[in-house]
């Protein structure tokens with residue numbers, strides 16, 4: 001009898017938790033019933049199509065300024081060749097084992113959206129792309145993984161703060177990790193384009 005009662009009580013608590021609002025009050029890892037929104041908000045706190053960003057012409061580790069925002073690019077350059085799949089004139093082009101880090105933290109990130117594609121260069125693979133977040137740029141959490149296709153397509157992820165050890169007010173860094181592989185000669189074989197990156201905040 002006690003077990004049944006406990007079961008009822010637990011079920012009731014779950015219902016209470018799942019009835020939490022769509023937007024966080026103060027966000028404590030689900031303790032307040034955080035439920036991720038179903039769609040990205042209209043509150044875009046940062047966006048870039050890389051059209052006005054500074055040049056970054058080599059794969060070597062370096063930085064690229066995009067207005068007030070600095071990107072750290074390793075095995076990633078700002079590409080504008082015909083083989084770069086993009087809108088406008090520029091997109092990032094990355095290869096394994098690289099990363100593109102937005103070297104600025106944002107508080108209250110609701111979600112991230114971007115275009116990605118397997119760049120159109122002969123003899124290259126699509127590899128895979130992982131979107132990661134971090135509070136300290138040391139410990140990274142993957143929130144989306146994909147294998148880019150041969151055309152530019154839109155991807156988005158809405159963060160579920162129930163899964164994290166920090167709340168919705170945490171300042172977070174975002175980076176894209178370029179996975180893939182090497183050929184028999186140890187050469188990088190993957191090329192991925194990224195364009196039209198958006199970071200969305202919660203609605204005010």
Ligand SMILES: [Ca+2]
Nearest residue numbers: 049087088090
């Ligand atoms: Ca672009």
